[in-house]
Amino acid sequence: MNALDALKRLLVGRKLASAQMGETLLPKRIALPVFASDALSSVAYAPDEILLTLSLAGMAGYGFSWKIGIVVAVVMLVVVTSYRQTVHAYPSGGGDYEVATVNLGPNAGLTVASALMVDYVLTVAVSVSSGIQNAEAALPFIQGHEGPIAAVMIMVLMLLNLRGVKESGTIFAIPTYCFMVGILGMTAWGLFQIFVLGQELRAPTADWQVIGTNPQYTAMTGFAMVALLARAFSSGCAALTGVEAISNGVPAFREPKSRNAATTLGLLGGVAVTMLLGTIVLANKVGVRLIDEHGGSYYVLPDGTQRHEQASTAVGQLATTVFSDFRPAFYFVIIATMIILFLAANTAFNGFPVLGSILARDSYLPKQLHSRGDRLAYSNGIVLLACAAAGLVLAFNASVTALIQLYVVGVFVSFTVSQTGMLKHWTRHLRTETDPARRATMQRSRVINAIGLTMTGVVLVIVLVSKFTHGAYLAIIAMALVFAAMKLVRHHYDMVTEETRIKSNSDRVLPSRIRNVVFVHQLNKPTVRALMFAKAARASSVDAVTVSVDTAETQQLIEDWDAAELGVRLRVLASPYRELTSPFIEYIRGLRSDNPRDVVNVFIPEYVVGHWWEQLLHNQTALLIRTRLHFMSGVMVTSVPYQLKSSRERFSQDDPLAWRSEVEHDRATY
Incomplete structure (x- = not known):
């Protein structure tokens, strides 16, 4: 139990199960x-x-x-x-x-x-x-x-x-x-x-x-x-x-x-x-x-x-x-x-x-x-x-x-x-x-x-x-x-109910293909994990996509990617105005327009941090991309979490066995 949970239990009391309503x-x-x-x-x-x-x-x-x-x-x-x-x-x-x-x-x-x-x-x-x-x-x-x-x-x-x-x-x-x-x-x-x-x-x-x-x-x-x-x-x-x-x-x-x-x-x-x-x-x-x-x-x-x-x-x-x-x-x-x-x-x-x-x-x-x-x-x-x-x-x-x-x-x-x-x-x-x-x-x-x-x-x-x-x-x-x-x-609520009601068999049509896309900002453990998950999903295709905002950094990323032999080609998107999100969003929109019956699943690696102030230092680009993709029809977004040390130290008491297996998995994989 962390400090916040302990404070909540002190102020509110122990939890009651639904079966205890009679009490x-x-x-x-x-x-x-x-x-x-x-x-x-x-x-x-x-x-x-x-x-x-x-x-x-x-x-x-x-x-x-x-x-x-x-x-x-x-x-x-x-x-x-x-x-x-x-x-x-x-x-x-x-x-x-x-x-x-x-x-x-x-x-x-x-x-x-x-x-x-x-x-x-x-x-x-x-x-x-x-x-x-x-x-x-x-x-x-x-x-x-x-x-x-x-x-x-x-x-x-x-x-x-x-x-x-x-x-x-x-x-x-x-x-x-x-x-x-x-x-x-x-x-x-x-x-x-x-x-x-x-x-x-x-x-x-x-x-x-x-x-x-x-x-x-x-x-x-x-x-x-x-x-x-x-x-x-x-x-x-x-x-x-x-x-x-x-x-x-x-x-x-x-x-x-x-x-x-x-x-x-x-x-x-x-x-x-x-x-x-x-x-x-x-x-x-x-x-x-x-x-x-x-x-x-x-x-x-x-x-x-x-x-x-x-x-x-x-x-x-x-x-x-x-x-x-x-x-x-x-x-x-x-x-x-x-x-x-x-x-x-x-x-x-x-x-x-x-x-x-x-x-x-x-x-x-x-x-x-x-x-x-x-x-x-x-x-x-x-x-x-x-x-x-x-x-x-x-x-x-x-x-x-x-x-x-x-x-x-x-x-x-x-x-x-x-x-x-x-x-x-x-x-x-x-x-x-x-x-x-x-x-x-x-x-x-x-x-x-x-x-x-x-x-x-x-x-x-x-x-x-x-x-x-x-x-x-x-x-x-x-x-x-x-x-x-x-x-x-x-x-x-009435509009949402009407809009989401199943009206015909056309709502049950399977997509023709599922195309997995991994957003790549740099080559590290979170990115590799997202790529492995995308490959394990058995989609019709798997693409790794990065946006070039700095020529030297992009060239180094390409060299490291080729050396890692990850089995997926890295696609580089040009960004003349040094924007990171817009070129990626336009790329996904292009995939959707090629075949409207395709489903695009975007994998975005994200850091899990242990302190609120660390959240301000990470995941901002992922948040912007995820938010904009949610408004695009036929696109799913999968967040792939990677727990940093600060989050492990804070929450390890919840499930220490899970954290140990997580570390062992990282060592065995990377």
């Missing part, structure tokens, strides 16, 4: 943190975005926070219930993409797929950026370096996920459950102190006034009020992201897959709604105040001074207030929140590669995305997602407020299209189903999906209208570009 299946206790960490972690930033948006109206806006929270919770419960129907109806793991494709057609499926792929990238970017933002409460030195630190964290998550779904899920389970305990415990203890013990808890910003800078919003009347509440609601709907991931990940569950996935969905919905509403209610009771740092609002402190910098996040302020006399609990909540926000990206790291694999199987994405890596994970999809998300956080400097405007659009596009597909699914099956019990079940499922379609459709319209000018248009453009790219990839 990677997840029990519910691991599946919950793997697939639900995104939706659960949204508790850490969805309340912030609601309060931040409401701050545009000043102090009057905060009174609507708990009402918006209730509406978001209702929508989440409806969506979770709807997806439980999807999990039972389509357990193969295609999720929204499969539902839309089967019931509404390929274009609908691609619309869902493009929306989900963009949303998965944004999930990673937003989750990690929010984790960095929350970490600033305990680690102030992070401020000003958010983008690069977020990119590094994404790369760490990528390495963890390359180790496989089950192993990464086991790693992520403890922090996820710690976050749940921390938030639920903080909320319960805070509300207990307020309502049972009668204590007055005050957040660090409770005595600060918030002033909105837009007179239309501060009036809180008419259309401006509706627009502000709609925008706050759409930001709060970030809490619904990740719900669809379980429907895409059903194959990763243990048997019975559908039942376990549906149970996990139910647990997700109950826990997420409890945490979200508890956090918003507690924030309202203790007086948490957040502002829009981009000029929409600002603080006025009790001494009358203005402050335009954002205070700590809602979770940070709540932990400070509730656990003011017990700092270990404060740090527990902050650290658990920071970690879960980083790990929330794991939902996307599980959903994106699976979706990419399915799309690659259907020829809408490069086939490499359909291949599993050493740990039976879709490694190429994991790397692609990490690179896209890292680029995004660097471009937006890990700003949650900026990224959140692009967020949610994609997931509600997929929600709405998927619910439409499920409605058509049940309607189609009801036409042929005669069993009364099954018909009753299908009718109930259709009602659930109809309600889900209505709600998600309304939310999608609200999100598009309220966020379009604030950045949502960028997400829509990205979806359109991904959609177009997938159509082009499919068109390319």
Whole structure:
């Protein structure tokens, strides 16, 4: 094992055989943190975005926070219930993409797929950026370096996920459950102190006034009020992201897959709604105040001074207030929140590669995305997602407020299209189903999906209208570009399939002759080996060809060739302009034009080197010739490798017997 392989095994782990696929299946206790960490972690930033948006109206806006929270919770419960129907109806793991494709057609499926792929990238970017933002409460030195630190964290998550779904899920389970305990415990203890013990808890910003800078919003009347509440609601709907991931990940569950996935969905919905509403209610009771740092609002402190910098996040302020006399609990909540926000990206790291694999199987994405890596994970999809998300956080400097405007659009596009597909699914099956019990079940499922379609459709319209000018248009453009790219990839694969299809017996006609040509640059062991291989191939003819760019060197080569008595005549091509490749290519083209039914097999000796920098010093001419010949019909190129000492020293541990026999063969032959 060389150094690179050893490093890979250290980072990724030992290889798993395909027969070990069953070892990677997840029990519910691991599946919950793997697939639900995104939706659960949204508790850490969805309340912030609601309060931040409401701050545009000043102090009057905060009174609507708990009402918006209730509406978001209702929508989440409806969506979770709807997806439980999807999990039972389509357990193969295609999720929204499969539902839309089967019931509404390929274009609908691609619309869902493009929306989900963009949303998965944004999930990673937003989750990690929010984790960095929350970490600033305990680690102030992070401020000003958010983008690069977020990119590094994404790369760490990528390495963890390359180790496989089950192993990464086991790693992520403890922090996820710690976050749940921390938030639920903080909320319960805070509300207990307020309502049972009668204590007055005050957040660090409770005595600060918030002033909105837009007179239309501060009036809180008419259309401006509706627009502000709609925008706050759409930001709060970030809490619904990740719900669809379980429907895409059903194959990763243990048997019975559908039942376990549906149970996990139910647990997700109950826990997420409890945490979200508890956090918003507690924030309202203790007086948490957040502002829009981009000029929409600002603080006025009790001494009358203005402050335009954002205070700590809602979770940070709540932990400070509730656990003011017990700092270990404060740090527990902050650290658990920071970690879960980083790990929330794991939902996307599980959903994106699976979706990419399915799309690659259907020829809408490069086939490499359909291949599993050493740990039976879709490694190429994991790397692609990490690179896209890292680029995004660097471009937006890990700003949650900026990224959140692009967020949610994609997931509600997929929600709405998927619910439409499920409605058509049940309607189609009801036409042929005669069993009364099954018909009753299908009718109930259709009602659930109809309600889900209505709600998600309304939310999608609200999100598009309220966020379009604030950045949502960028997400829509990205979806359109991904959609177009997938159509082009499919068109390319279809063209290649059609072009390479065997259409008649003429495709099976044998060539009239095979003519072997050995490219000769100098007389040495690699050249002689290539010549011996060409002779052993039993072709109709064997030619050795060199290009004369230096008269003296060419004359010496001819003399050495004749002295070696190799049994093959050396043909010399003139090159008045000292070009090496063009005369040789023209010679091969001439052989092809003499008889189009002939096949020309060109043997090119090449050095195998042990270091990357040696590659720069060798094989450049061979690479140019090989590349140009590949575009010529009826020409095959055979690379004849010759292993130099540096390559033998580096790779001899792989197969020492093979290298020894190679050396003995050289000594016996030459």
